[in-house]
Each structure stands twice: as C-alpha cells, then as structure tokens.
Amino acid sequence: MPEMTMIEAIRQAMDEEMARDENVFIVGEDVGLRGGVFRATQGLIDKYGPERVIDSPLAELSIVGIGVGAALYGMHPICEIQFADFIYPAMNQIVNEAAKMCYRSNGDWTVPMVIRAPYGGGIGGGLYHSQSLEAFFTHVPGLKVVIPSNPYDARGLLKSAVRDPNPVLFFEPKKGYRLIRGEVPDDEYTVPIGPAKVTREGSDLTVFAYGMMHYYALQAAEQVASEGIDVEVVDLRTLYPVDRETILNSVKKTSKALIVHEDNLTGGYGAEIAATIADGAFTYLDAPIKRLCGPDVPAVPFSHPLQDWFMPGVEKIADEIRALNRF
Amino acid sequence: MELSADLKREMFWMMLLSRRLDERAWALHRQGKIAFHISGIGHEAAQVGAAFALKRGYDWVAPYYRDLALMLSLGMTPREFIMGLMGKREEPTSGGRQMPSHFGLRRANVVSHSSPVATQTVHAAGIALAIKMRKDDRVVLTTIGEGSTSQGEWYEAVNWAAIHQLPVVFMVQNNQYAISVPARKQMAVKSAADKACGLGLPGFQVDGNDLYQVYERFCEAVELARSGGGPTLIETLVYRITPHSSDDDDRTYRSREEVEMNKRNDPLLRARSEIEREGVLSASEIAEMEDRALEMVNDAVRYAEQAPYPSVEEGAYPVYAEQIRQKEASHA
Numbered sequence: 200m201p202e203m204t205m206i207e208a209i210r211q212a213m214d215e216e217m218a219r220d221e222n223v224f225i226v227g228e229d230v231g232l233r234g235g236v237f238r239a240t241q242g243l244i245d246k247y248g249p250e251r252v253i254d255s256p257l258a259e260l261s262i263v264g265i266g267v268g269a270a271l272y273g274m275h276p277i278c279e280i281q282f283a284d285f286i287y288p289a290m291n292q293i294v295n296e297a298a299k300m301c302y303r304s305n306g307d308w309t310v311p312m313v314i315r316a317p318y319g320g321g322i323g324g325g326l327y328h329s330q331s332l333e334a335f336f337t338h339v340p341g342l343k344v345v346i347p348s349n350p351y352d353a354r355g356l357l358k359s360a361v362r363d364p365n366p367v368l369f370f371e372p373k374k375g376y377r378l379i380r381g382e383v384p385d386d387e388y389t390v391p392i393g394p395a396k397v398t399r400e401g402s403d404l405t406v407f408a409y410g411m412m413h414y415y416a417l418q419a420a421e422q423v424a425s426e427g428i429d430v431e432v433v434d435l436r437t438l439y440p441v442d443r444e445t446i447l448n449s450v451k452k453t454s455k456a457l458i459v460h461e462d463n464l465t466g467g468y469g470a471e472i473a474a475t476i477a478d479g480a481f482t483y484l485d486a487p488i489k490r491l492c493g494p495d496v497p498a499v500p501f502s503h504p505l506q507d508w509f510m511p512g513v514e515k516i517a518d519e520i521r522a523l524n525r526f
Numbered sequence: 527m528e529l530s531a532d533l534k535r536e537m538f539w540m541m542l543l544s545r546r547l548d549e550r551a552w553a554l555h556r557q558g559k560i561a562f563h564i565s566g567i568g569h570e571a572a573q574v575g576a577a578f579a580l581k582r583g584y585d586w587v588a589p590y591y592r593d594l595a596l597m598l599s600l601g602m603t604p605r606e607f608i609m610g611l612m613g614k615r616e617e618p619t620s621g622g623r624q625m626p627s628h629f630g631l632r633r634a635n636v637v638s639h640s641s642p643v644a645t646q647t648v649h650a651a652g653i654a655l656a657i658k659m660r661k662d663d664r665v666v667l668t669t670i671g672e673g674s675t676s677q678g679e680w681y682e683a684v685n686w687a688a689i690h691q692l693p694v695v696f697m698v699q700n701n702q703y704a705i706s707v708p709a710r711k712q713m714a715v716k717s718a719a720d721k722a723c724g725l726g727l728p729g730f731q732v733d734g735n736d737l738y739q740v741y742e743r744f745c746e747a748v749e750l751a752r753s754g755g756g757p758t759l760i761e762t763l764v765y766r767i768t769p770h771s772s773d774d775d776d777r778t779y780r781s782r783e784e785v786e787m788n789k790r791n792d793p794l795l796r797a798r799s800e801i802e803r804e805g806v807l808s809a810s811e812i813a814e815m816e817d818r819a820l821e822m823v824n825d826a827v828r829y830a831e832q833a834p835y836p837s838v839e840e841g842a843y844p845v846y847a848e849q850i851r852q853k854e855a856s857h858a
Contacts (some may be wrong), residue, residue: 250659256682256686260648268648268653268656269653271652272657273656274656276652288678296645296649299640301846301847302623303628305620305621305844306850308632365847366849405572439849518657
C-alpha cells in the first residue's frame with residue numbers, strides 16, 4: 200500500500216471526485232495556477248480547466264455564497280477558505296444560508312457543498328493563521344463538521360463529504376499536511392461521515408481527540424504505555440453530528456475520560472463531549488472528566504515560546520494522562 | 527417595442543391582484559387574524575414588469591420579501607400567499623417555518639431567501655455561474671431594496687457577475703426608505719444604478735411606476751444576459767406607500783404630505799389610466815377584473831383559514847437532506 204501525506208490524500212480525493220462527477224468544482228483564493236497556498240489543488244487546473252478550478256476574488260463570503268447558489272442549481276462546489284481564520288466574513292452565508300436552507304424551505308432546496316479550511320496552530324502563524332474554530336460550527340444544526348487526523352481518513356472522509364447532500368465543513372489540520380503520513384490504498388473507498396473510531400484500544404482511561412491533537416494523543420499514549428498506563432484513544436473524526444455511542448462505550452469500558460483540543464477551553468467542543476459523558480455514563484466514571492485545551496486567550500500568539508505555551512502537545516497530553524490515571 | 531394588448535392585460539391583472547391581496551393582508555392583520563405582513567404596495571409595476579421579461583418558470587429568481595407581485599407573476603397562487611401569512615402547512619415556501627413573504631417556490635425556480643438582506647444576491651451570482659458552467663441558456667433575476675445595496679454581500683455578488691460576465695439581472699427596487707432611513711443616508715450616489723460603473727457592468731435607472739418602461743428595460747437586460755452579454759444593474763424608482771411592515775409606524779419618520787404626494791404616482795392608478803386611455807381595457811372590463819380579484823382573495827382567505835397547521839412533529843425536520851423523505855412520508 201502506498202504511503203502518502205495528508206495533503207496528497209486530500210488532493211487525490213478532490214481529483215477523483217472531479218473525475219467522477221462533472222458537477223464537482225473548486226472555488227477559492229489561489230486555487231488555480233498556484234494550486235492553493237498549501238498545494239491542495241496543485242495540478243487540478245491543468246486537468247479540469249479554469250471553469251472548474253476557479254480563482255475567486257479575495258472575498259470569503261462570496262466564495263461560500265457563490266457555492267450556495269451553484270449548489271442550489273445542482274452543482275457540487277468545494278469551497279476553499281485559505282485559512283480557517285478567514286472564514287468569519289462567510290459566517291452569514293454558512294450559518295444563515297447553507298445550514299438553514301433545507302429546513303427553511305421544508306426540503307425543497309438543499310445545499311450539497313463542501314467548505315474546506317486548514318485550521319490549527321503550531322506553525323508560527325500567529326493569531327490569524329492558527330485558529331481552531333470548530334466550536335462555532337458544531338453549534339449549528341444543518342451543518343456537518345468533519346476533521347480528519349490521517350491521510351486514509353482524509354481521502355475517505357473528503358470523498359464522502361463531496362457526495363453528501365448537505366453542507367459539510369471540512370477542517371484540515373494544516374500542521375499535519377506534510378507531517379502526518381500514512382498508508383492509503385490505491386483502491387476506491389470512502390469513510391462514512393458520522394462514526395468515530397477507536398484508534399488504540401486500552402483499559403485505564405480514554406483520550407478523545409481529533410485532527411492534530413489525535414496525532415499527538417497516540418504518541419502520548421505510546422509514551423505512557425512504557426510506564427504501565429493502558430490508554431484508549433478515540434478519534435472523533437466527525438464532530439457534528441457526534442457519535443455518542445462510541446464515546447459512551449469507551450467510557451463505560453475505561454471509566455476515565457480526557458478530552459483534548461487546541462481550541463480554547465471555555466465553550467469549546469470538549470464541553471459537549473464532557474456533557475455527553477456526564478449524561479450517558481455518569482455511573483461508570485471513576486474520576487472527573489478532564490479537558491486539556493488551548494488557554495482562554497484570543498488566539499495563538501506568534502513568538503515561539505508563546506506559541507509553545509499555547510499549544511497542547513505530546514508532553515502536555517502525557518502529563519494529563521498520568522494525573523488522570525493517578526486519580 | 528410593441529407590447530401586445532394581451533400582454534398589457536395580463537400584466538395589469540397581476541398588478542391588480544397583487545394590490546388587492548396585499549390590502550387584504552393588512553386587513554387580516556388589523557383583524558388579528560395574522561401576526562405579520564410586509565407589503566409591496568407601490569412596487570407592483572416594477573415587479574410585474576421585471577417578471578414578465580423573464581421566461582417564467584424557466585429562468586431562475588432570487589427574490590426578497592417585498593416581491594408579492596413578482597411571485598404572483600411567477601405562478602404563486604393567492605391561496606398559497608395567504609396560507610403563508612397564516613403559517614399553514616401547505617404553504618409552499620417553507621411549510622410554515624419562515625415568516626410570511628420569505629418567498630421560495632421550487633416549481634417556478636424561485637430559490638428560498640432569508641431575512642438578513644442581500645444574502646440572496648450572492649446565490650443569484652452562484653446560480654448564474656452554474657448556468658454558465660453547464661452552458662444553459664437561463665437567466666437569473668435577483669431583487670433587493672436600495673438599503674440592502676449597502677451590504678458587502680451585494681457588492682461581492684455584483685463583482686463576481688461582472689468579472690465572469692454571468693447571466694444575472696440585479697434589480698434594485700428603490701422605494702426611498704430602508705424602514706426609516708432615507709436613501710440619501712444609504713449612498714452618496716444619486717442612484718443605485720450609479721454603483722454599476724464602479725463594478726464594471728451597465729447600470730440603468732427607470733421609473734418603477736411606469737410598467738411599460740420597466741418591462742422594456744428588463745427585456746433588454748434579460749436578452750443581453752441570455753446571449754452571453756453579462757449582467758445588468760437596474761434601479762426601479764418606486765415609493766413605499768405603506769409602512770415597512772405591520773410592526774412599523776411610518777408617521778415617526780416621514781410626513782403625511784410626502785406620502786399623499788407620492789400616492790399620486792401610484793403605479794396601479796397610472797397603469798389603469800394608461801390602459802384605459804389606450805383602449806386595451808374598458809372601465810367595465812376593469813370592474814370585472816376587480817370582481818374577479820375580490821372573488822379570488824375571498825377564496826384564498828376561506829381556504830387558508832380552514833387549511834391545517836403543521837403538526838408539531840414536523841418542527842424537527844428536515845434539518846438534513848436525508849430527512850426529506852421523512853417529510854414526504856408524513857404528507858402521504
């Protein structure tokens with residue numbers, strides 16, 4: 200099985216979906232000749248032409264709004280927001296339009312659309328090239344929110360997102376674009392939107408994570424294994440709608456839960472997971488539900504020591520695991 | 527352009543029907559039978575003239591909440607409109623989910639719109655982009671008030687359409703007020719049409735109370751768009767004869783003298799006198815039309831009052847496209 204990076208898997212998924220369905224097209228800033236600032240769309244303009252790989256004006260709300268309109272006509276746009284931090288101008292189109300269209304038209308109009316956005320810190324991007332903003336969107340019925348953590352899932356989930364009849368926000372851990380490698384089969388496959396995945400079996404406690412933090416969580420679990428701590432890791436993969444069953448089953452087995460995300464703590468996505476566990480597995484718990492998150496500051500600061508202070512990583516996760524294991 | 531007598535009669539009928547329905551909506555509100563109405567009185571000539579320039583049911587439309595006459599011209603029925611006012615299950619825009627006059631009509635290619643203004647103009651550009659990608663020969667009409675041209679979304683939509691020469695007609699129904707704020711506080715230019723020159727498309731202002739002038743100008747714009755000539759911006763100058771909505775009190779921001787003066791330009795009266803002068807319709811034929819309109823409005827109210835509300839279970843869906851079948855099953 201060939202090994203590839205996240206970004207290669209994402210590119211391959213788009214390439215295959217554009218080949219499969221001529222209604223699929225890409226729109227975003229620099230997605231054409233430049234192939235995207237992260238090269239996610241590299242080469243696609245040569246293959247599919249500028250009519251299907253469209254360099255947008257530098258205006259995020261209309262990248263999404265144009266996508267909504269095209270989707271209403273039966274197309275299946277893949278809208279690229281260059282950095283998730285720049286998505287806010289498009290909030291009205293995502294939250295008030297794309298997410299509500301099916302419900303508000305009683306099912307007469309739907310918006311089959313993917314919005315791809317690289318998210319996350321640790322790459323020296325400062326406040327405005329580092330943000331994690333999944334929590335804004337996991338509060339919005341009508342949207343689906345997906346975050347892959349590895350190349351296999353990135354390819355399979357993105358293909359599912361393109362085929363989904365709803366608006367799907369697809370947040371990509373940009374630090375992992377070239378860092379995270381993995382085996383990806385040549386054969387056609389998809390990974391369904393919805394199910395979380397137990398990526399490491401264990402019995403002492405469960406770490407719930409997604410995206411880049413899942414990558415670190417696996418490493419942290421490996422590190423503490425030599426100390427005799429047997430950690431289960433769950434990759435949430437689809438944040439909304441959330442797979443409550445897999446979460447609760449794991450907690451019922453391990454009785455301790457640590458939730459990790461790099462978005463800041465208060466009102467973050469981890470709160471929803473914690474509430475899910477408290478509600479559905481209260482009597483199984485042997486310890487408080489713990490969260491390891493970014494601090495409650497506006498965003499990731501630029502200077503390296505400050506960035507390191509902000510970002511959860513392998514060491515911080517391992518420390519939290521040890522503390523929770525001792526409880 | 528020579529307009530046929532049949533066309534003139536049909537357009538006048540739509541204006542008349544829209545006015546009588548709109549007036550009934552105000553009456554229903556005052557009777558406490560509906561909670562809200564947003565009116566299009568004064569906009570009828572502009573909307574009917576624009577609608578009739580389209581291949582109705584073939585071209586696509588992204589409207590706004592003041593477009594009653596436009597929607598009737600595109601095939602929405604009086605019963606459907608009144609059911610929308612009452613939030614009845616059978617109303618076709620949303621099954622009672624949206625506030626009244628938040629239009630949408632799938633069978634007529636009218637896309638659903640929301641309350642935040644100008645959002646639908648970007649959809650219109652996106653639809654037009656899709657039309658161009660598929661090499662279809664459809665045209666998109668999108669409508670908006672002059673206040674909403676202050677929104678960034680509107681500029682981005684027009685910019686896209688101009689860059690890609692998309693088949694869209696941007697209609698601005700300038701009725702002088704955005705609720706209470708007059709047009710001079712919305713824009714430094716004299717006409718919203720002047721904004722076109724900064725965005726790279728042709729812009730025109732027309733007298734929105736002049737049905738024939740509106741129709742002819744929109745025919746030209748639609749023809750240009752259909753033949754690959756790109757978008758056009760048209761401002762129709764009208765006057766909002768009523769308050770913004772049933773919750774507004776326009777006496778707090780404009781004089782009665784101003785309103786009375788503008789009523790002299792009432793597009794329905796103007797169309798009527800024109801059409802009588804031309805001999806297209808006689809006074810007695812117009813009286814017959816009035817009877818027919820009254821009958822239809824009465825029927826619509828009777829029908830809507832007896833129509834069922836949605837069942838509360840229906841409030842839970844369809845949030846996602848996968849749930850649409852659930853809706854269809856429950857209607858079966």
